[in-house]
Amino acid sequence: MNDLLHGYGPVVAGGVGVTLRIAVGSLAMACVFGLIGALARLSASRIARVLAQVYTTVVRGLPELVLMLAVFYGGQYLVNLATQAAGWPDLDIPPATAGTLTIGFIFGAYLAETFRGAFLAIPRGQAEAARAFGYPPARILLHVTLPQMVRHAIPGFANTWLVMVKATALVSLIGLDDMIHRASLAAASTREPFTFYLLTAVIYLAITSVSIVALRALETRFSLGVRRLDF
């Protein structure tokens, strides 16, 4: 195996860690953005609803790569303006941070829709009963609606994760040292591009397959005690 890869196996394998770290970090960011977006869409405040609507529409109307470039270069531009105005020394946004934030921001828009639907799937009586007991709104969310929402959100969540893992491949285009970037370096020095891109394809396929199995287990776990319909 190592002979086949000319000793570059560990180099590319090390990139898997970078890819997974970005994917998991982005997922955490996406959950935060998604939850804020969903709660804003469902809020009584008109401004919050409009802002959330603008967020999901803008993100879903643009290519991921364009958003990533805009955040990466545009974000740096804004930071430069701010540090110059304040007279501070230059501050460079690390590409890993820009990549993780952007992917999280993009997929947060998709998760916002998923979470909104999941919140709406909970019977109204649940939150009403909690209110009747005098629960404050934050506690209703944390102890009543949020735990029940998870089950309804899992199918959409699973889908978003699978799409997002593949979207992490784009960070190699803004200069991040992920699996694909390392494969391209190995390809250039060994002159065997097919071998190394195929290796990344196999690793992505493995991540996808493991995810599908894990998400199915998660769905079973969160659906315990739910009556199944026999058609």
Added chain:
Amino acid sequence: MSPVIDWDVVREALPLFVRGWGVTLLLLSSALAAGFVLAVPLAVLRVSRYPLLALPVRAFTFVFRGTPLLVQLSLVYYGLAQFPAIRESVAWPLLRDAWFCAWASFTLNTTAYTTEIFAGALRATPAGELEAARAIGMDAVAQYRYVLLPAALRRALPQYGNEVVGVMHATAIVSAVSLVDLTRVARDVYATSLLPLEAFGTVAVFYFATTFGLVGLFRLAEQRWLGHLRATVTVAPAGAAHAH
């Protein structure tokens, strides 16, 4: 460095953006056309009850939906050069061309997604429709030609619309293989002007317009072909029941 827009930069780059837009739209439409033609028969095989027909298609969609399009594009554009047999073959001038490689990998990718969309729509056929077709003695070809496919393709319209918008957004990655599409133009404008708002703001307007144009087209298509499934409660005046 001022936060107001430098309109001169935008005005000068506008012809480049329009040309890049043409590249994006040409790649999109050629890949979609080929993908549609391939996906219809593959979907029919995908739902077949014979594993020998269904399994290879299933493996194809699993691989192409489970790996990033950027990897698929790199495998075709950079990877094939590894093999001397391919470099010496008659197809090499084609396989070395960025346009052809982009078209081929986008076609394979969208074929995989579209096949699953169409297969899902075929599976959603009400059992009675198939039984009725059999009862009046249609053979398998006639069943697909007159009953199963026309209804399934209509049912697939909303999801197919999402796929089309998704492919349009995915075309942005061809900027990585030296094709001068919309995104490549934006990156070049940024590289020469160092003005992110002018470069990426302008390209965002183009992508937005295209996204909403496509969404609008599919809304019209759904009204035209899915109108009979729309859940509207209207009281039609007598004699105007079949108006639309």
